[in-house]
Amino acid sequence: MSRPLSLKVAAIEQETDDAVTIHLRQPLLRRIRYEPGQYLTLEFDVEGGKGCRAYSISSTPGLDRALAITVKRVAGGQVSNRLVGQLAAGDRVRALGAQGRFTFAPRPGQGRHIVLFAAGSGISPIFSILRSALHFEADARVTLIYGNRHAGAVIFGDKLEALQRSFAGRLQVLHVFSQPQQPCRYSGRLSRERVVELLGALPDLQLARCEFYTCGPAAMMDEVTAALEGLGVGREAIHQECFTPRQTSGSGEVRAARRVSLLLHGQEHQFVVGAGQSILDAALENGLQPPFSCRSGFCTACVCTRLAGEVGMGHEHGLSAAELERGQALMCVGFPLSDDVRLKID
Ligand SMILES: Cc1cc2nc3c(=O)[nH]c(=O)nc-3n(C[C@H](O)[C@H](O)[C@H](O)COP(=O)(O)OP(=O)(O)OC[C@H]3O[C@@H](n4cnc5c(N)ncnc54)[C@H](O)[C@@H]3O)c2cc1C
Ligand code: FES
Known part of the structure; x- marks a missing residue:
């Protein structure tokens, strides 16, 4: 995943009692290119370490100069309440580039x-x-x-x-x-x-x-x-x-508890992934703070590279055949199939 950018809040627009649109100034040197439908992953300091949350971009490329995200409060939510209640113009947020495959490309001339x-x-x-x-x-x-x-x-x-x-x-x-x-x-x-x-x-x-x-x-x-x-x-x-986690259906493989090694921010961590548990859940349970968002295999925020071993992932997920071929896996729907699984988060 790319280095986070620091984006300045240009303005905050109240949309409803519990939702705001946050207009973010585009950086001069590293403009964020995006397609309609994509999201930004924002990074925050949350209880117990670093947390990532995805927010879809509500502005439209080609029409709006600033990037905008629109956030609604979630009851008891750590980040949404901070964004809706505490953020002000002039503040900064840390964001990874635009991601996601839920995209729209205009195709004039087709009468769609x-x-x-x-x-x-x-x-x-x-x-x-x-x-x-x-x-x-x-x-x-x-x-x-x-x-x-x-x-x-x-x-x-x-x-x-x-x-x-x-x-x-x-x-x-x-x-x-x-x-x-x-x-x-x-x-x-x-x-x-x-x-x-x-x-x-x-x-x-x-x-x-x-x-x-x-x-x-x-x-x-x-x-x-x-x-x-x-x-x-x-x-x-x-x-x-x-936007919300889905129950995953599983892929039919027999799942046993196995030890996994995860290279995160240059440090190697080892932990056990229980039978029926995802690698992400086991990492979080062990106090690690890998990036994640949807926990459903769709947003690809939790993507990692498999350095060794076998990882199963169910049938529905957001990685392409080429990405699977390159050894990428999603921790939120991934589970170890062998005892030598070693993963790296870029
Ligand atoms: C691809 C993607 C795009 C997203 N785009 C937007 C967006 O444009 N605008 C927006 O407001 N949110 C969006 N979200 C949701 C957002 O990422 C956060 O999950 C949400 O703001 C809650 O974060 P939190 O830290 O406040 O809550 P947490 O502290 O993470 O969770 C608190 C509690 O709320 C539950 N919860 C978490 N998220 C939701 C939710 N979305 N609805 C109901 N309950 C929830 C959790 O299970 C938990 O019990 C998007 C999520 C994804 C995966
Ligand atoms: S957290 Fe979204 S794909 Fe894993």
């Missing part, structure tokens, strides 16, 4: 329908994608289906309204409220049935022309994915970013 699903702070990368599609893919139609508890929890509410006015006929936003405080058009959770119903009500929906992007809690994304698959949408047209 970009259908976006977000819940809560899941709007951050979706907002970047939405603006990119509207500005840089002139023939794309965009639909956003956005779930929140109630109208007061909607992040970017005014900005979405302004975009609907500027891009009338191309952008449609449907709000779904699980605990509405006033009468509203759609209430309840973004369940499988609700997703099918909402899509069915979209005028002239041609599934073959649609590209789907979904971001939010794992449970909501599972419902959206199940609905889309039920409608016959192929996996290649469904893009997902998950």
Whole structure:
């Protein structure tokens, strides 16, 4: 992973009672290049050492000069509460470069329908994608289906309204409220049935022309994915970013407790990974502070290089075949398959 950059906070914008957008000045000499949908990993001093958290970039490349992240408080959360409650303009944060494969590339001339699903702070990368599609893919139609508890929890509410006015006929936003405080058009959770119903009500929906992007809690994304698959949408047209840890399904290999050696910041550490435990969980249990974020195998923040031994990783994870070939592994979904596993974090 690259050396962290120190980024200055240019401004903080209150979005809702518990969410802010943090605008970060781009460094002059090492500008952070990013694609719509990617995230920054921020590094903090947290209880017990160094902690990393991923925050999706809510600004849009080609449109915004500053980088922005949008953070919502998590009850009892160490970092989100610090970012929402304590950070001020002029402060600095440490960030690793932009990462992630949940990306959108404008492809004008194809008459696509970009259908976006977000819940809560899941709007951050979706907002970047939405603006990119509207500005840089002139023939794309965009639909956003956005779930929140109630109208007061909607992040970017005014900005979405302004975009609907500027891009009338191309952008449609449907709000779904699980605990509405006033009468509203759609209430309840973004369940499988609700997703099918909402899509069915979209005028002239041609599934073959649609590209789907979904971001939010794992449970909501599972419902959206199940609905889309039920409608016959192929996996290649469904893009997902998950903010919360997922239960991993396991890969079927027999897992036994094994000793692992981890080279972290130039120091070698040895610890036992219990049967059924991930390498990341065992490292944290042993007081180490390796980088991690999603704990689900998607964000790749916990990537390491296998110097020796065999590591199993289940079937669903964010590494490409080429990265696996180069010996990379993800600690959060990885488990040792031999007694000589030696890993290095770059
Ligand atoms: C790829 C990626 C992109 C992300 N982008 C954003 C973003 O744009 N905006 C944003 O606000 N957050 C985002 N997150 C979530 C963020 O990284 C942190 O997990 C979140 O801010 C909580 O951190 P914390 O230190 O406050 O909580 P912790 O101290 O780490 O956790 C406190 C408790 O809350 C639970 N918890 C952790 N994260 C969440 C969550 N997201 N929702 C509900 N419960 C949780 C934990 O299990 C724990 O019980 C993203 C996560 C990933 C993996
Ligand atoms: S922590 Fe996200 S892939 Fe491991």
